[in-house]
Amino acid sequence: MHWADFAAQKLSEREGPQVVVSGITPSGEFHIGHLREILSAEMIHRACLDFGLESRYVFIVDSMDPLRRVYDFLSPSYESYIGVPLANIPAPGEDGEPDPEGGSYAEFFLRPFLGALKQIGVEPEVIMNHETYQNGEFAEMIDLAITNRDEIHGIIESVSGRDLPEDWFPYSPLGSNGSLDGVKVTGYDRPFVHWIDGQGIEGKSDIRLAEGKLPWRIDWAARWAIHSVTCEPAGKDHGAAGGSYDTGIPICELLGGNPPEKMVYEWIQLKGMGPMSSSAGVTIGPMEALSIVPPEILRYVIARSKMNRHIEFDTGAMMFLTADEYERLVSNPPNEEEGMSKRKRISVKTRRGAMRFSQVSRDSDPSDSVGGVSFRHLSMLAQIKSDDDGVWSSLRRSGHLPGEPSTSLRSRLEKMRSWIGGGHFPEGSRIIIQSEVGEEAESQIDEDSRSFLELLAQRLESCDWDEDSIGETVRSSASDSGLGNRQAYVSLYLVILGRDYGPRISSLMAEMDRESLIGVISSI
């Protein structure tokens, strides 16, 4: 059984409509790792619907979270915004300076992310957390947290094992400069929390407005209660024992809520580079990924892995494997059969689930999403054929394409071209035509092959310059010089590509200019 189906089955034991939630702080550019947060929850939401449960999928944006520090992409002038909620800070412009025209910092980073989500078929209900503060929905929770300060204090200390400071208070008011930093609470008189900030200025915050916020561990628990959250998969950072999930559950209960069950997912790592980190420049944005990877494949990357396993993401060789695996799965889905062992049965169900959850729209037929060609083959054609029609006719000839290319195939080619054109394409898959024969290649070419190449160069002078004629010329030259086809091709690959293997060579040769091709071949 797929993990999303399993989660839905567990959730069916709970009363009421399901509210499946993701939460992310828009502190900077979103990266591919955030997609796991989103898709883990969204797939469970879909599984609930498939299970016949009533379900909503909600994306809570932590827009009330403060700016923690001045990130590398920000100008030093953001120093004055440290501690200020992201919803109240101007977005950075091109130069990293605050841009008065750019809207809020939170919105600025959120907008393109939502666009990317739409492309992968995710359209959540978006809740900006600062609005939930602003419209008073947090007020009751804040009051409860303050009046139960000692209990909450005890929960956090005993569950997380850390010591809270003497003056700990379960509510952080904004000071006179709009920052949470350095503000001390001096008293509570519902609905006002009185404080004195770092400059010694005194004031009060109305808990019915966004004039302060709950600290993270309480904020999270409170929103579970406010929005009746039934499921929220969290990153392993929150999931560790004593982490915010563990404190959130009893705090949520104390606040009168029915918390979701703990559910934790592992992180996505970039191959060989450790975890995602925007500050270290180790990042691939969802938009960037979508420009080179078809959306259903991106979903499949998440759907095929169990939640508690790392995902090694890379846009190189791994992408070919994953994409081709998806093609095979969809074009030949596994079926349950008589006499299958229990584990095989489970495996079939899991793989069918992964296929179902990879679809961009929930009720679409998976078979509409395949290209009918492996990524590997398409990458070769895209490199050899500069125009799309050349690719289609080649695919028709090879029997991959019965008629006109489907929308999904067209989009595959488009993304393939941008993949090849950018820096993420694996060098080993790149086709590089040699301008002269390298020493290493030369040493691998024996006498028989040389005479074949000589003959071939001669015949290429006069043959028609199209794929079929060239192919025929290669074969006839091989047989006339008494060389096996295999050896003939190997020597050709060595001369043209500098390697002993490659794509269909006649297509490649036809794309080359006659003079230069003959020049390279004769140079041996």
Next chain:
RNA sequence: GGGCCUGUAGCUUAGUCAGGUAGAGCACCGGGCUUUUAACCCGGUGGCCGGGGGUUCGAAUCCCCCCGGGCCCUCCA
């Protein structure tokens, strides 16, 4: 220091929750397609399931110990 997750063929992994003869893909090797050598089809090699102990008729699966990797206990998906 305390705790969570993880370790299955060269690589990516299924199967672990509900114990019952180790499954798959890639790679590799071989064969076929009498014009496709990174296409396509068929077949094959390859695993004391991290190590050790225990429970059981039976353990990758349950329990204990150890080793390696990741993470949390301040913010991080």
